[in-house]
Amino acid sequence: MTKERLKELLKPIAEGLFGPQGTRRGPVQPHYTVRPVGMIVEDLCRIPEExxxxxxxxxxxxxxxxxxxxxxxxxxxxIACGREYAEKLADRYGMRDPEKLARKLGLKVDFPDMPQNTERVLFAEFREPDKVHIYMDGVRKGRALLGEPGVPHALTGQLDITKLLIGHELFHWVEEHYKKEIWTRTxxxxLWAPGPLHNRSGVAVLGEIAAMAFTKALNNLPYSPYVMDAFLVYGYSPEAASGLYEEMMQLAGREPRLPQAEPPAALPERDMEGGEAR
Ligand SMILES: [Zn+2]
Structure with missing residues (x-):
């Protein structure tokens, strides 16, 4: 995940946990109804990748x-680009384990507790040319949620949080390595430019979407790793994660559920005799 994207993603948390909290200045943070983490992952895991x-x-x-x-x-x-490179590398090196694959490709993967020189929440990052940092504070908080009701069923036994994060960051290395030909970069x-000038720009999010598809393929997961955005944030702030859940559901054209919402009610039983109840 790019630093920029995570910064944006975690802004509400950073502002809540470390920021202007306690001061009365600044805009009021919106409040979100906190959902159980099991409900969040259950619903998000059903959203198809596209x-x-x-x-x-x-x-x-x-x-x-x-x-x-x-x-x-x-x-x-x-998504097609991310999958293509996952299969290409898995075939070429005869392995799918993202951690082993990363080491095979010469990347240096380490597992510090938290990023240095920042108070921001960050789960993982790729640093050019060949470093991947997996921040264990967030991973441990995520692992602690794996036993919550509904979570194991939704996320499946396939999920290994560190391998999922490594796979995502590994794709950013792949993009650099194949930058002349890989679709996410080409x-x-x-964009608008005056007169005969050209101003062509890449689209950063394509690399993020492909990185998610790449790690999904390597880890053999049946759901989109975007679910992790909300799941890992939950470890720091159930409320911020619930806000993300609402946003994700709405942007996927779905209705976010509220906690304790009854399952869709069965139709009331008809009075078979006809006529109104007295
Ligand atoms: Zn990324």
Whole structure:
């Protein structure tokens, strides 16, 4: 995950946990109804990979340049790109384990507790040219949630949080390594420029979407790793994670549930005799 995207993602948390909390200045943080973590992952795991398009693009600085059809089309192409490279590398090296694959490719993976020189919450990052940091504070908080009701069933026994994060960061290395040919880097859009000048720009979110598809394929997960955005944030702030859940559900065209919501009620039993109840 890029630093920028995570910064944006965790802004509400950073502001809540470390920021202007206690001071009376600044905008009031919205409050979200806290859901059990099991409800959040249950619903989010049902969202098909392509339906994450609008959520993913909502973090893209050039989001306004696209309509929904284009967002969806680009998302599908980014997913195909991520899968293609996952299979290519898995075949070439005869392994799918992201951690082993990363080491085989010469990356240096380490597991510090937290990022240095920042108070921000961060789960993982790729540093050029060849370093991947997996921050264990967030991973441990995530692991502690794996036993919550509904979570094991939704996330499946396949999930290994560190391997999922390594797979995502490994894709950022892959992008650098294949930057002349990989679609997420060769795809450009034309931005306005005066006269005969050209101003072509890459679209950063395509690399994020492909990184999610890449790690999904390597880890053999049946759901989109975007679920982890909300799940790992839950370890720090159930309320911020619930806000993300609402946003993710709405952007995927679904209705967020409220806690204690009854399952859809069965139709009331009809009085078979006809006539109104007295
Ligand atoms: Zn990333």
């Amino acid at each position: 339906d994450w398009a609008k959520y993913a693009f909502s973090r893209e600085p050039l989001n306004g340049k696209f309509n929904d059809e284009q967002r969806r089309d680009l998302t599908c192409r980014a 795809y450009k859009i034309e």
